[in-house]
Amino acid sequence: MELYCLFVLLAPACTEITSYINTYTGISGIPGLPDISALTTVDGKEVYYYDSNIKKLISKQGWMNNTDFSETWKMLIEDNSRNIQRFKMYTNFVKKRFNQTGGVHTYQWMYVCDWNDETGDSHGQNMYGYDGEDLIVLNLKYTGSITSSHHTAQTHQENNDKVQFEILLNINNECVACLKKFLEFGKDVFKTTVQPEVHLLQRNASSPVVCLATGSYPEIENISWKKNGEDYHEDVETRETLPNEDGTFQKRSILKVKPEEWKKNQYSCVVQHKSLKKAIQMIVREEEIKTNHKPVVPTNNITNVSGLVVLVIGLLIFIVLLVCVWCRRKRSRAGTNRCI
Structure with missing residues (x-):
């Protein structure tokens, strides 16, 4: 991921660690769904979105329409275009390694950077996934260690730890710079707290x-x-x-x-x-x-007897009405409306 957001920033007023997550997802074998989609979040709030069907980067925050943010927005569009090309290279690599030409498969590339404005510490991770499993994970905080759950990925990463670490270090610095820019413009959104x-x-x-x-x-x-x-x-x-x-x-x-x-x-x-x-x-x-559980309320004998009496009286009234109706119909046939 290349995020060329290098600019002079005003530090936002915050004291906690802030997290920036950029996720690219590819799906093959399902017609109608976008081949590639991307979502960027800051502290869990969506910032911008992209999918290959609309072929457009969509802002999810009103402050991104600020004219002062327009140059940064142009950079983000360019960065996203480059990242799409990188992601396509990754998916092609996976298909070749696993010798797959068809079927339904998912590919993911996630970059995460955390930043603490009090200490200046940052932490970056570059992660690649395939069909719901981790393929390669590069962790900046732990001296660029790489782990893999697939032996085919292991052969690809051998002797590349140092190169990958340098790439991740550059990405992390650029990611933190972008994160600061987001916090500067969106401080009213990201620094608002709501009690649970x-x-x-x-x-x-x-x-x-x-x-x-x-x-x-x-x-x-x-x-x-x-x-x-x-x-x-x-x-x-x-x-x-x-x-x-x-x-x-x-x-x-x-x-x-x-x-x-x-x-x-x-x-x-x-x-x-x-x-x-x-x-x-x-x-x-x-x-x-x-x-949702409603406890059963016990009833006493008086309540039970009262209910039974009401039921019996209702039944007797119903029977009398039926007899009266039958009598009327019979007398009507005999030429009289009297019912004695």
């Missing part, structure tokens, strides 16, 4: 308790559990962060202990987020849990 809403959920009375933190921006830092004030890690399953339709995020953690266990001990879900001065703690109590 935290809910305890349960499918039914015997199901595990789910702690859901949703509606947050940026992503939830951590969800953990405590038992009687102490950190608790057993019988806990924390799921990956998911995006909401409005650009916020959600994350959930499942406490897999039986109800009788959390009823006699104090379990609490702890949610940490950059918008919070103090972590949110939700104690697992029946009155705090939202559920």
Whole structure:
């Protein structure tokens, strides 16, 4: 990936690590779908998008229409065009290595750079995937080590570690420069924080308790559990962060202990987020849990007897009406409308 965004920048006011992710995806063998699509995100928010059907780079943020950003936008268009050519070379290489001429296959190329404006530290990764598996991963932070899950890729990367590392180093520097530019123009978007809403959920009375933190921006830092004030890690399953339709995020953690266990001990879900001065703690109590389960309300004998009486009276009225109707029809045939 070549990102030629070398310019003098004003440092944005931020103190946390910011992440820039550029992903190219290729799909072969499925008519109608774009052969190549690309998506760039900053801290989980979409910045721009491309696919080979429309053959156009589309901005996803209003601040990118700023006239002061126009030169950078032109550079991004040129960079994307070069990256498309690089990606095509990669897919052709994979097809040749695996000797494939047909079928449905997916190819991915992802570049990630993280930057901390306080320390100046940055971390870059260059990753290639094929049919859902990692093919080559080049990690700048760990001295340019390369790992592969395919022996065919291993032969390609031998003796290329130093060259690949130098390429990644240049890419990382250029990526960080672009990231700073995005943060400068989009600071009102990227530096806005939204507090999460935290809910305890349960499918039914015997199901595990789910702690859901949703509606947050940026992503939830951590969800953990405590038992009687102490950190608790057993019988806990924390799921990956998911995006909401409005650009916020959600994350959930499942406490897999039986109800009788959390009823006699104090379990609490702890949610940490950059918008919070103090972590949110939700104690697992029946009155705090939202559920679709409706308990059966017991009825007493008086209620049962009253219901039976109403049912019997209704049935008698219905029978009388039927007899009356039958009588009217019979008298009508006999020339009289009387029903005695």
